[in-house]
Amino acid sequence: MIIVNEQEKVFHLNNGRISYLFYVMESGQLGHLYFGKALTQKGSYLHMVEKVHRPMTTYITEGDLYTSYEHLRQEYPCYGTSDYRYPAMEIQGGDGSRICKLEYQRYRIINGKKLLPGLPATYVEDESEASTVEIVMRDSKYALEVVFSYSIFRDFDAIARSVQLVNHGKEALLVNRAMSMSIDFPDAAFQSVQLSGAWARERYVHVRDLQPGITAVSSMRGNSSHQHNPFLALKRKNTTEQSGEAYGFSLIYSGNFLAQAEVDNYQVLRVMLGINPFGFQWKLDAAANFTTPEAVMVYSNAGLNGMSQQFHRLYQNRLVRGYWRDRERPVLINNWEATQFDYVEEDLIRFATKAKECDIELFVLDDGWFGARNDDKRGLGDWKANTQKLPNGIEGLSKRIEALGMKFGLWFEPEMVNKDSDFFRMHPDYIIATPERSVSHGRNQFVLDFSRREVVDAIYEQMYTLLSKAKISYIKWDMNRSISECYSKAYHSDQQGEIFHRYILGVYDLHERLIQAFPSLLIESCASGGGRFDAGMLYYAPQGWVSDDSDAIERLKIQYGTSLVYPLSCMGAHVSACPNEQVGRQTPLETRGNVAFTGAFGYELDLNKLSVNEIETVKKQVAFYKENRNFIAKSDFYRLCSPFETNFAAWEAVAPDGKRALVTVTRILSEINGPYRRLPLCGLLPEQQYHIKSQYLSYNAYGDELMQYGMILEDKSSGQIIDGSGGCQDFRSVLYEITAV
Numbered sequence: 035m036i037i038v039n040e041q042e043k044v045f046h047l048n049n050g051r052i053s054y055l056f057y058v059m060e061s062g063q064l065g066h067l068y069f070g071k072a073l074t075q076k077g078s079y080l081h082m083v084e085k086v087h088r089p090m091t092t093y094i095t096e097g098d099l100y101t102s103y104e105h106l107r108q109e110y111p112c113y114g115t116s117d118y119r120y121p122a123m124e125i126q127g128g129d130g131s132r133i134c135k136l137e138y139q140r141y142r143i144i145n146g147k148k149l150l151p152g153l154p155a156t157y158v159e160d161e162s163e164a165s166t167v168e169i170v171m172r173d174s175k176y177a178l179e180v181v182f183s184y185s186i187f188r189d190f191d192a193i194a195r196s197v198q199l200v201n202h203g204k205e206a207l208l209v210n211r212a213m214s215m216s217i218d219f220p221d222a223a224f225q226s227v228q229l230s231g232a233w234a235r236e237r238y239v240h241v242r243d244l245q246p247g248i249t250a251v252s253s254m255r256g257n258s259s260h261q262h263n264p265f266l267a268l269k270r271k272n273t274t275e276q277s278g279e280a281y282g283f284s285l286i287y288s289g290n291f292l293a294q295a296e297v298d299n300y301q302v303l304r305v306m307l308g309i310n311p312f313g314f315q316w317k318l319d320a321a322a323n324f325t326t327p328e329a330v331m332v333y334s335n336a337g338l339n340g341m342s343q344q345f346h347r348l349y350q351n352r353l354v355r356g357y358w359r360d361r362e363r364p365v366l367i368n369n370w371e372a373t374q375f376d377y378v379e380e381d382l383i384r385f386a387t388k389a390k391e392c393d394i395e396l397f398v399l400d401d402g403w404f405g406a407r408n409d410d411k412r413g414l415g416d417w418k419a420n421t422q423k424l425p426n427g428i429e430g431l432s433k434r435i436e437a438l439g440m441k442f443g444l445w446f447e448p449e450m451v452n453k454d455s456d457f458f459r460m461h462p463d464y465i466i467a468t469p470e471r472s473v474s475h476g477r478n479q480f481v482l483d484f485s486r487r488e489v490v491d492a493i494y495e496q497m498y499t500l501l502s503k504a505k506i507s508y509i510k511w512d513m514n515r516s517i518s519e520c521y522s523k524a525y526h527s528d529q530q531g532e533i534f535h536r537y538i539l540g541v542y543d544l545h546e547r548l549i550q551a552f553p554s555l556l557i558e559s560c561a562s563g564g565g566r567f568d569a570g571m572l573y574y575a576p577q578g579w580v581s582d583d584s585d586a587i588e589r590l591k592i593q594y595g596t597s598l599v600y601p602l603s604c605m606g607a608h609v610s611a612c613p614n615e616q617v618g619r620q621t622p623l624e625t626r627g628n629v630a631f632t633g634a635f636g637y638e639l640d641l642n643k644l645s646v647n648e649i650e651t652v653k654k655q656v657a658f659y660k661e662n663r664n665f666i667a668k669s670d671f672y673r674l675c676s677p678f679e680t681n682f683a684a685w686e687a688v689a690p691d692g693k694r695a696l697v698t699v700t701r702i703l704s705e706i707n708g709p710y711r712r713l714p715l716c717g718l719l720p721e722q723q724y725h726i727k728s729q730y731l732s733y734n735a736y737g738d739e740l741m742q743y744g745m746i747l748e749d750k751s752s753g754q755i756i757d758g759s760g761g762c763q764d765f766r767s768v769l770y771e772i773t774a775v
């Protein structure tokens with residue numbers, strides 16, 4: 035999959051569907067040639083290097099009025115030598131200079147793909163699944179070696195990149211900026227697509243026309259954030275969900291990031307992704323090395339859905355790992371929205387008993403079970419049961435839950451502490467705080483300094499003890515505030531720019547240790563909902579709580595946006611009570627179920643409060659999900675109709691062989707006397723006959739008709755979604771099962 039033209043030093047990564055081409059310039063730097071649909075391998079590509087003389091330009095070599103880094107498309111631009119766009123790397127030497135000049139040394143091709151030390155990354159299970167080329171570069175003044183790693187996958191239209199820096203010199207260097215990837219596209223006729231929002235409205239889809247200058251999203255909060263996801267896509271103006279070119283860039287990282295597109299004044303587009311350089315500085319001691327997080331670049335000429343499907347397949351199969359990767363996820367019930375902090379053991383038993391009656395498989399005890407945790411002002415850090423609430427401790431409670439025939443799961447917020455806790459009283463110096471400055475709080479809590487090994491150890495020991503004694507099959511790992519006054523007492527003044535990154539390495543380390551100790555433990559990540567819902571977490575936690583907003587109508591947008599990158603199996607999606615806790619909305623129970631089915635399904639309410647009819651519906655929902663969860667998790671997902679643009683949200687999960695599909699159509703507000711509506715489906719076999727079945731609808735049609743003419747959605751006479759109810763109702767949702775006859 036990697037072809038090298040030794041003479042011209044052109045590297046062609048090609049898996050038959052995508053090509054990525056770069057070369058070594060005369061000056062020794064790496065130049066970018068092409069990324070997109072696979073190109074036929076040919077002798078030479080160097081004619082693709084475009085350079086013209088342009089006034090007011092700084093040239094590299096005296097006498098040469100053509101060669102300027104400003105006008106050459108580069109692979110990984112460094113600061114300071116004739117390129118005035120933002121660089122991918124900036125290194126500060128002992129003499130204070132910040133110029134770095136990387137020159138090509140050699141390359142190495144590796145079958146398969148390496149893992150990254152201490153960092154999440156995509157992986158292969160056998161060497162034939164990917165090929166990797168490592169390009170070794172060197173700055174001779176600093177004796178700095180920089181290794182660019184590019185892996186192309188056989189089965190996914192994706193390229194994974196990371197960069198390793200090794201200081202072979204005698205003095206320390208300061209890494210001010212080291213992005214994970216950079217690419218210079220030959221044209222800028224793109225729109226950028228980003229996933230941005232806030233608490234309870236995470237990952238909304240925003241599309242912008244690129245203009246000269248910078249378009250960027252980032253985080254400086256220590257977590258990847260509710261505000262912006264570590265992802266950026268490019269699409270052509272006429273690209274739709276189903277057709278046209280789209281490029282996706284996703285960072286496998288959970289801390290501060292920057293995703294940036296820069297259009298220069300010659301319509302060249304530079305895209306880069308990596309750790310946010312703002313607030314970052316890494317002291318690279320002599321003989322030390324530093325590895326950037328991995329960035330994944332996807333190309334699709336089948337629209338945004340095509341891009342998403344590549345991410346889904348790669349992340350589901352070769353980023354998520356371990357025991358739960360291919361296993362059916364348990365239907366869970368979580369007590370948070372039902373009880374908050376206010377419960378005792380018998381309440382929980384009643385709660386779980388009813389859940390068992392509905393065939394729910396896992397009971398998750400949320401916040402409030404430990405220390406003096408009766409509200410959010412105390413207790414974090416004391417990971418021992420509050421015996422006033424739980425007289426038999428977690429051990430006793432978990433045994434009782436298992437005796438009911440359910441698995442038991444438990445909430446933790448390992449990275450945080452309240453000042454009112456024994457842990458803080460014992461270790462007041464374990465929090466992130468800047469000397470002689472006040473420390474800000476978030477939700478009355480403070481951030482433990484996970485850049486320090488002894489802090490992570492102390493939390494690990496508490497968690498390990500509990501997990502080894504009690505019957506805990508699942509943990510919900512929460513994180514409810516961002517970092518402020520970032521500083522670690524354990525590090526020297528010239529290493530304070532490392533703390534954000536070291537913190538997240540500590541978070542990964544704790545995850546890794548728990549996974550190694552308890553391989554079948556299912557971890558669900560959470561950060562006040564979706565504040566750290568990123569590809570980095572998926573390596574440790576195969577599912578994540580998408581948002582604290584559990585209202586089905588709000589979830590249409592949140593799940594629609596999340597699906598741009600992340601697979602359905604990783605989206606924690608629950609049916610909650612009405613009126614909804616966050617928005618006060620009343621929605622039909624069917625709609626709540628239908629929306630949550632296309633995720634890791636569960637409940638977030640007290641079933642004892644439902645009517646007999648509602649319990650019957652819940653039982654049917656649980657049975658339906660169990661029957662379909664394997665199919666849904668492994669399906670190809672298509673977004674059909676956007677809740678950002680229309681009064682509908684529609685999506686489709688199709689079996690990879692095209693023989694089955696599940697279509698969810700939700701009409702947000704009721705309409706009266708509306709137009710005829712059809713919904714063109716995707717991914718079916720054109721010549722296959724299918725049976726279409728919804729609650730009240732049943733007919734047969736061929737795949738071509740369903741994809742061209744569309745599936746009939748509405749009752750011609752009333753303009754309603756066909757559901758037999760006859761009346762108008764807001765927030766109606768219908769599930770259509772499409773099965774090959």
Ligand code: DGJ
Nearest residue numbers: 370400401560562563582
């Ligand atoms: C925030 C989470 O997102 C909620 O689901 C819940 O676990 C609370 N924290 C508990 O404090």
